Amino acid sequence: MNLQPELTPRLPEGRWALFLDIDGTLLEHAAHPDAVSVSEELRLLLQTIERRLDGALAFITGRSVAAVDRLFDPLKLRTAGLYGLEHRLAPGGPVEAADEPADMAALADEIELELASQAVYVERKGPVLAVHTRAAPHLLARATKLVEQALERLPKGYRVIAGNAGVELMPLEAAKGAAIRRFMDIPPFAGRRPVFLGDDTSDENGFETTNAAGGISIRIKPRGPTAARHVIADVTGAIGWLQANFGNLAIETGRGEARRSRGP
């Protein structure tokens, strides 16, 4: 673990493969998962970067691929969804997905009933369950306990991890590092050097994989020790860094909106 990550440098010329977390990295957090939106400028920037990297760009996210597609519509980029349980290896191509255990929906119903509060949102993502407490931080400990109890009723092979203002229950094989490795084994990623930007606990595993592959790991808004070797202060800084290194647009993202600004 690198206790003193450095400010993120400008990248030297090279054959890069870019992996991007979404929430907290490309988009500011909002009170509800559906309360974020993607600006035309961010879409254009991603499209530009994807072309410049000959396709070597993929989202590595906890959202499902379907949710990512709704958000970035009409873009359908390469994506590892649900922490790598889903993969779309080619733009617009088929999505490989993992099965949902039979009792996950019942567990979600029970947690929802127990927390019966409009401020808590139970997000059902097939084999992954997220309980969001951003609008009710005082319910985080209770939500975590309920999810841990649910874990005990699932077959072996599941775990609970802290989300950003919430908690998630997922299969052990859901890991961003494995998702990055999957892409790195195939064209157009193979033979390139990975760069991974993320902001969360679930991204730490992706940073470790990126470091092991000799890549550049970048944590946005670090809140403690991180395996990332570099840091960027916030979403606006992350977008500015992407623009400066891979794109030609200068933009800022706000909650659900993006505005054009002067370049970095």
Ligand SMILES: O=P(O)(O)OC[C@H]1O[C@H](O[C@H]2O[C@H](CO)[C@@H](O)[C@H](O)[C@H]2O)[C@H](O)[C@@H](O)[C@@H]1O
């Ligand atoms: O891996 P990511 O792309 O960062 O996705 C992680 C989770 O993001 C979403 O939840 C988070 O963002 C929401 C919108 O800002 C916010 O309301 C919530 O509190 C955050 O945890 C998404 O809903 C989850 O499914 C993803 O796992």
